[in-house]
Amino acid sequence: METAIKKNTITDKLLAEFEASKPALFGDLSLREEAMRSFLKQGIPNRKSEEYKYVNIDAMLKGEFSFFTYRPLMVKQISNTRFLKGAINIVLVNGRCEEKLSDMTSFPKGLEIGYIADASFNEVFQKHFSKYADINTDAFIALNTALANGGAFIHVAKGAVIESPIHLINISSAEESTFVNSRNLIVVEENAQVKLIESFESVDCTAKTFTNSITEMVVEAGAIVDYTKIENENEQGYLINTTQVYQKEKSVVTANTITLSGSFVRNNLNVALDGEHIETHLNGLYLTNENQVVDNHTLVDHRKPNCNSNELYKGIIEDKSSATFNGKIFVRIDAQKTNAFQSNKNILLSDEGTINTKPQLEIYADDVKCSHGTSTGKLDADKIFYLRARGLSEISAKKLLMHAFASEVVDAIKIESLREYIEEKISKRFE
Amino acid sequence: MLSIKNLHASIGGKEILKGINLEVKAGEVHAIMGPNGSGKSTLSAVLAGREEYEVTEGEVIFNGKNLLEMPPEDRAREGIFLAFQYPVEIPGVSNVNFLKTALNEIRAYKGLEPMEAKDFLARLKEKQKLVELDGKLANRSVNEGFSGGEKKRNEIFQMAMLEPKLAILDETDSGLDIDALRIVANGVNKLKSPDNASIVITHYQRLLDYIIPDVVHILYNGRIVKTGPKELALELEEKGYDFIKEEVGA
Numbered sequence: 001m002e003t004a005i006k007k008n009t010i011t012d013k014l015l016a017e018f019e020a021s022k023p024a025l026f027g028d029l030s031l032r033e034e035a036m037r038s039f040l041k042q043g044i045p046n047r048k049s050e051e052y053k054y055v056n057i058d059a060m061l062k063g064e065f066s067f068f069t070y071r072p073l074m075v076k077q078i079s080n081t082r083f084l085k086g087a088i089n090i091v092l093v094n095g096r097c098e099e100k101l102s103d104m105t106s107f108p109k110g111l112e113i114g115y116i117a118d119a120s121f122n123e124v125f126q127k128h129f130s131k132y133a134d135i136n137t138d139a140f141i142a143l144n145t146a147l148a149n150g151g152a153f154i155h156v157a158k159g160a161v162i163e164s165p166i167h168l169i170n171i172s173s174a175e176e177s178t179f180v181n182s183r184n185l186i187v188v189e190e191n192a193q194v195k196l197i198e199s200f201e202s203v204d205c206t207a208k209t210f211t212n213s214i215t216e217m218v219v220e221a222g223a224i225v226d227y228t229k230i231e232n233e234n235e236q237g238y239l240i241n242t243t244q245v246y247q248k249e250k251s252v253v254t255a256n257t258i259t260l261s262g263s264f265v266r267n268n269l270n271v272a273l274d275g276e277h278i279e280t281h282l283n284g285l286y287l288t289n290e291n292q293v294v295d296n297h298t299l300v301d302h303r304k305p306n307c308n309s310n311e312l313y314k315g316i317i318e319d320k321s322s323a324t325f326n327g328k329i330f331v332r333i334d335a336q337k338t339n340a341f342q343s344n345k346n347i348l349l350s351d352e353g354t355i356n357t358k359p360q361l362e363i364y365a366d367d368v369k370c371s372h373g374t375s376t377g378k379l380d381a382d383k384i385f386y387l388r389a390r391g392l393s394e395i396s397a398k399k400l401l402m403h404a405f406a407s408e409v410v411d412a413i414k415i416e417s418l419r420e421y422i423e424e425k426i427s428k429r430f431e
Numbered sequence: 432m433l434s435i436k437n438l439h440a441s442i443g444g445k446e447i448l449k450g451i452n453l454e455v456k457a458g459e460v461h462a463i464m465g466p467n468g469s470g471k472s473t474l475s476a477v478l479a480g481r482e483e484y485e486v487t488e489g490e491v492i493f494n495g496k497n498l499l500e501m502p503p504e505d506r507a508r509e510g511i512f513l514a515f516q517y518p519v520e521i522p523g524v525s526n527v528n529f530l531k532t533a534l535n536e537i538r539a540y541k542g543l544e545p546m547e548a549k550d551f552l553a554r555l556k557e558k559q560k561l562v563e564l565d566g567k568l569a570n571r572s573v574n575e576g577f578s579g580g581e582k583k584r585n586e587i588f589q590m591a592m593l594e595p596k597l598a599i600l601d602e603t604d605s606g607l608d609i610d611a612l613r614i615v616a617n618g619v620n621k622l623k624s625p626d627n628a629s630i631v632i633t634h635y636q637r638l639l640d641y642i643i644p645d646v647v648h649i650l651y652n653g654r655i656v657k658t659g660p661k662e663l664a665l666e667l668e669e670k671g672y673d674f675i676k677e678e679v680g681a
Contacts, residue, residue, distance in 0.1 A: 386519045389479050390533040390589060391507035391540070400532065404523025404572075 010044055010061045017067050018146055025149065026117040027129060035135045035145035042139040051138070052266075054324050054356055055293055060210060060238050060264060065179040068149060069094050073173060075101055077203055084197065085417045087167040088113070094173060094209070095150020095182035110160025110192070112153075116183055119153035124187050132216045133244040138268065140240050144214045148183035151213075154196070156223075158189040165195040165226075165415050172202045172209035172237055184215040191222040195415060198227075200241070200262070202234035210238040221248040221275065227255045228413055230422065233262035235290070242268040249275025249304070256413055259286040259294050260425050270299040273335075276306045284313035285409040287429055288321035288353075295324040300342075302335040305365075311342040314409050315355065316402055322354035327372070333364040342372040347379060347405055399430045432457050432628055433597055438489035440477045447473040449653035450489070455597065458625040462639055462664060463632045465650035466672040471632045472516060474650070475601040479513040480506050494596070507533075508540040510596030510627075514586040514603050521573040526585070527555065529573055530592050537593065558591035562618040580611035587618040598622075598629045604638035616641030636668035651675055 018036050025032055044061065045052035071093050078101065083089045090113060091101035097115040107113060119125045135142040152168055170182065188194055202209070211233075219225050233239060239262055247253055259265050271280050286294045300309045315323045325344045346355045359372040379401050387397035406426055413419040433455040440448040447470045455461050465471050477484050478491065480503030491498040498506060521529070535545040546554075559569055562584050574582050583603055590598055600619065604612055619629065619642050631642055639647075639661065647663040648655045651672075656679045657663065667675070 380519075382519050383521050385481060385503060386515065386521070387529070387533075388503040389507055389513050389515075390529070390593065391504055391537040392529075392533055393504050393536060394502070396532060396536065397504075400524050400529065401521070404521060407523040 010058070011040060013065070014143065014147070015040065021067065021147065021149065026120040031130055032146050035142045038135045039139055039142035039146055042142060045139050051297065054322065055264065055266065055295060063177055063208075065177045065210065066174070067147070067179050067181075069174045069176070069178040070096065071173040071204070073098065073101065073171065073203060078169070078171065082169055082199065082201060084165065084167045084421065087165040087197065087417075089167045089169060090152060091169045091171060092150060092152065092182065093171045094178060095170075095180045097150070097152060108160075108162055108164065110157035111162050111166075111194075112155040112157075113166065114153045116151040116153045116185060117149070119185070122153070122155075124155050125153060125185060128187055128216065128218050129185055130216070132218065132246045132272070133214050133242060138242070140212050141214060141242060144181045144183055144212050144242070147181040148214070149181060151183040151185075154184070154186045156188045156192040156194045159191045160189075161193040162195070165197055165418070167197040167199065170198060170200045170211070170213065172200070172211060172233055173205045174207045174209050177208040178210070180209060180211040180213075182211060182213045184213075186215060186217040188217070188219050188223045188225055190220045192220070193224040195226040196228070197230070197415070197418060199230040200233050200237070200239060202237050205234060205236055208236045208238065209233070212240045214242045214244070217243065217245045219245065219247045219251045219253055222250045223248075224252045225254070226414060227253065228415070228418060229255075229257045229267075230425075231257075231259045231262055231265050232425065235261075235263050237262040238264045240266045240268075243270070245269075245271040247271065247273050247275065247278050247280065250277045251275070252279040254281040254283070254412070254414075256409070257282075257284040257296065258409070258422055259284075259288075259296075260429055262292065264293045266295045266297070268297045270301070271309075272301045272303060273307045273309065274303045276304050278304070278307040280307070280309040281412070282309070282311040282313075283409045283412045284325075285406055286313075286315040286323055287406070287426065288315065288323050289318040290321060291319070292321040293323075294321070295326070297324075297326045297328075299328045300330070300340060302329070302331045302338045302340060304334060305336045305338070307335065308339045309341070312409060312412075313344045314405060315346045316349065316405065317346060317353040317355050318349045320350070320352040322356070324356040324358075325374075326356075326358045326360065328360040329362070329370060329372070331361075331363040331365050331368050331370065335365045336367045338365060338368040338370065340368070340370040344374040345405075346376040347402070348376055349378070402430055403427070432494055434492045436490050438477070438491060439487045440473060440484050441487055442473070442484050446487070447484075447653055448477065451653075451655060453648065453655065455628050455630060457596075457628055459646065460623070460629045460631065460642060460644045462644035462647045462661075463630060463650050463655075464634065464636070464647060464664060464667060467634065469650045470653045471634075471650055472601055475513055475599050475630075475632055478506075478511065478599055479503060504536070505540070507593075507595075508537045512590050512593060512595035512598045514583070514590060514598065514600045516602040516605060518574050518582045518586055520575045520577070522575045524573050526569050526571060526573050530555070530589065533593060554592060558588055561591050561621055562588045563614050564588045579606040580608065583607055583611065583615055584618075587615050591618060591622055596627050598627070600629065600631045602632055602634065604633055604635065612638065613641060636664045639664045649675055651679060
């Protein structure tokens, strides 16, 4: 490939990997090559790039990486709690779909789930793949589009109402540093309804895993999607999680993003509201401690009139951890009668912790209702005293208050078993 | 049960309590009355363990233990209960869950096992009835969106649940209409026993029509300036606080 590149060992390695893996890549090779060129042009983002200014990606990518690590895990290694009761559980280990560990035998009518590599000849795949996550907007989208070799394809047929939640269990598991590019395509046709869960866990993982995951989600007219992400990797887990949602008229999307652990988590959640009478609800919760870095970047793009978006992100920051919330709302000139609300609330529990919060509203239409608010504070001393005056220790008073703070987001999770699972995780986290 | 000797306390360098002496025995109800700024709320805050107040002199012994050395939770676990003048709202914490945690931490302090779920529920039901608290309120977040009267009733409900040895009611009557006042007082009276005691702090005499005190103290400028039988409250109501000011020569 004849592109002038800066001398950079990481990009060199990524390019070499691309050349080596080319014959095995699924889908359209010319798209892959275009994506690689775009990546090389953009380079690995550094602190000078506005979108990544609070993180040092270069440092995370130091050293040797393997790009595909096969780990034949046993069912018993994946504890039962990770499988959600009543859900269709699909296990992906380092991006690779493990059919033996998954509920792949039969699906309800109107539902199709497969390994993304096997779906590349599917018409639906060809119509939608890489049409929403723009390779020229983000180096990691470009890199993923070039290198993706794993992930799931989910298709919900027109009018199908899928009762059981679909749970994609993304497992990072490695003995040597591994770089995973995982890619999901989710297409929900007109008037269909589906509940999706994506969890990120480390299992039997003793080395660094750097996961660059992208989910493209198409939500056609009148469809309803409930989507929850739970990020719960270990201290060796580095995760860039991009979700690109494209909504058509009268569709409803609720996206919950719960970040509990992992050394570094970067969420890019971009939603395009490309039709009238759309509803979009974004809820986020991040509980950071030790040296964790968690970045949430959201973009709500109101393109058409008469739509509602509502965003609530809450965080509790402990120790030397750092969190960023960057929420953009675009209201385009045609998007009259837009209602767009955003709120970011944080509790900072230590003097060494950092929170960067940046709401960004760009409004080009004149008949809209938009608001944003942000707050950062400590736990309320009056509340702590009140609880202690009833016999609770200072620690349990604080725990109870942190739980209460988080509950506003957790309560937005409608799937009961999932909500219980998350509550349990939060309880453990505060122990 | 409670013995306060020469208690001095200040906040932000300003002395509020200037030598309080008070003895409360089991089975007694004491009323502490006084005008605004006399130190009534400071006294209750110091007894409950609010850290903003600095005790500069004196001692407080509660059932043989030095109360002032204990953190607020241990005071509660030893049996002190403060019904707050302004109960805080705690969105997201359910009353029931909060009370269960409180009860079990108090039990653990005494070396007891956590309460059985069915025993807890039975007690919940019984005490709810006692203070005429709507079951829906009990299940809601602590005081969130409660009216003034509901908040005060919830304080008495918590008191009933935790069964303290010494209850301190800090201006529990403020902001209550006559019905709410009756319910709150009724709750307090039903909880009275030969083993426990109460200190009722109030500005007005009207609460004392419902909760009959054994002893009335008048707090003025950080000191108890007069102590007498329940009739003292009536006298105070009749003559107003000015008579005290004249009497103590202020």
